[in-house]
Amino acid sequence: MKIAVLMGGTSAEREVSLASGLAIVKALRERGHEVWTVDTAAGYVPQDEESDLLPGGVKSAPPESLENALPLIDLAQVKELRGAELAFLALHGGDGEDGTIQALLELVGIPYTGTGPLGSGIAMDKDVTKRLLRDAQVPTLPWRVARAPEFTYDPDIIEDLVGLPCVVKPSRQGSSVGIHIVSEASELEAAVRDSAQYDTEVMIERFAKGRELTVGILGDQAFPAVEIRPKKGIYDYESKYTPGMTEYLCPAPLEEEVMAQVQAYALRAFKVLKLRGYARIDFILAKEQLFCLEANTLPGMTATSLLPKGAAAVGIDFPELCDRIARLAVR
The missing domain is CATH 3.40.50.20 (Rossmann fold)
Structure with missing residues (x-):
C-alpha cells in the first residue's frame, strides 16, 4: 500500500x-x-x-x-x-x-x-468528553471549567464540588502540557493562569490519588490495561518522555473483574465519544472505584508507547499493530 x-x-x-x-x-x-x-x-x-x-x-x-x-x-x-x-x-x-x-x-x-472530525473534536475537549461520559454512566471525576478571557471561577463551588487538592490543566491539550496539582486555595489562581497559556479553557478537576491505568483499543478489541507508575507522583510531560521516570506494568496487576470492568468502560467510552479505528482511554483506580479521565484519539506510537504495550500483551508486535491500524482504516 x-x-x-x-x-x-x-x-x-x-x-x-x-x-x-x-x-x-x-x-x-x-x-x-x-x-x-x-x-x-x-x-x-x-x-x-x-x-x-x-x-x-x-x-x-x-x-x-x-x-x-x-x-x-x-x-x-x-x-x-x-x-x-x-x-x-x-x-x-x-x-x-x-x-x-x-x-x-x-x-x-x-x-x-483513526477517528473522524467529530469524534476528534469531542475527545480533544475534556469538558465535552466528561459530559458525554457522565451521560453514558462511565464514572468521571467532578470538574468545572474556567474560560477566556477572564478565566473566572467561583472559589466556593470549586471547594464544595471539586475539593482540594485538585488538578488544573488545559481543557484541549495533550501530553500533560500545562498540568498542575493544587493543594491550597491560594495556589489556584496562579495554576489557572499558567494553564491558560495553552488554551482558552482551563479545567479544574478533583484530584484522586490512586493507580493510573490506560486501555488501548483497536477496532472493537480492548487490550489489557497498562498501569502507569510515575516516580515523582504525577504523570506530567517530564515523566512521560524522560527515560526511567516512569514504570509501566502490562498487563496491569488487577483482579480479573477489575480488568474486565476497565476494559468495558473503555469500549463504552470509545463508542459514546464517536471514536473509530484505534484510541487509548485513561483511567484512575481510586479506593476501588474506577474513574475515566480522558480519551486519546492519536496516542503515542513509538514501540515503547502505551498502546503498543497493550497490543504486545496479546501478541501483536509494533509493525503488525501499525499494519492492522492501516488496513482497518482502508476497510
Missing part, C-alpha cells in the same frame, strides 16, 4: 509526534508498504532527510520557530499525500488531533487512520 505518514506540525507536541511518525514509517516499511514522510508544517521529507527530524536534527525545529509553516490548504496539494492510498496520522495535539486535518482529508478524498 502507498502510505503517507503525517507527523510534526506546529502543536506543543511536535517532538512527540515526530518520534511517533518516524517509528510508524520504519514499522510500515518493514511490513512491505511504500511509505512517504510528510511533516504537516513543511511538506514532504525525502527518505535520506528523515534523520534530520530526530531530536537535535535540522528539521526538528520547535513549534515557535516554524514561522513559515505550510498552510493546511497547501498541505492538501503535497504530491506525496495526494498520491497516497492512505494517510497514517502520527500527529499529536493542535490541528492533527482536533479534527481539522481529518476534515481536510475527507474534503480531498484521502482515507486516513
Whole structure:
C-alpha cells in the first residue's frame, strides 16, 4: 500500500509526534508498504532527510520557530499525500488531533487512520468528553471549567464540588502540557493562569490519588490495561518522555473483574465519544472505584508507547499493530 505518514506540525507536541511518525514509517516499511514522510508544517521529507527530524536534527525545529509553516490548504496539494492510498496520522495535539486535518482529508478524498472530525473534536475537549461520559454512566471525576478571557471561577463551588487538592490543566491539550496539582486555595489562581497559556479553557478537576491505568483499543478489541507508575507522583510531560521516570506494568496487576470492568468502560467510552479505528482511554483506580479521565484519539506510537504495550500483551508486535491500524482504516 502507498502510505503517507503525517507527523510534526506546529502543536506543543511536535517532538512527540515526530518520534511517533518516524517509528510508524520504519514499522510500515518493514511490513512491505511504500511509505512517504510528510511533516504537516513543511511538506514532504525525502527518505535520506528523515534523520534530520530526530531530536537535535535540522528539521526538528520547535513549534515557535516554524514561522513559515505550510498552510493546511497547501498541505492538501503535497504530491506525496495526494498520491497516497492512505494517510497514517502520527500527529499529536493542535490541528492533527482536533479534527481539522481529518476534515481536510475527507474534503480531498484521502482515507486516513483513526477517528473522524467529530469524534476528534469531542475527545480533544475534556469538558465535552466528561459530559458525554457522565451521560453514558462511565464514572468521571467532578470538574468545572474556567474560560477566556477572564478565566473566572467561583472559589466556593470549586471547594464544595471539586475539593482540594485538585488538578488544573488545559481543557484541549495533550501530553500533560500545562498540568498542575493544587493543594491550597491560594495556589489556584496562579495554576489557572499558567494553564491558560495553552488554551482558552482551563479545567479544574478533583484530584484522586490512586493507580493510573490506560486501555488501548483497536477496532472493537480492548487490550489489557497498562498501569502507569510515575516516580515523582504525577504523570506530567517530564515523566512521560524522560527515560526511567516512569514504570509501566502490562498487563496491569488487577483482579480479573477489575480488568474486565476497565476494559468495558473503555469500549463504552470509545463508542459514546464517536471514536473509530484505534484510541487509548485513561483511567484512575481510586479506593476501588474506577474513574475515566480522558480519551486519546492519536496516542503515542513509538514501540515503547502505551498502546503498543497493550497490543504486545496479546501478541501483536509494533509493525503488525501499525499494519492492522492501516488496513482497518482502508476497510
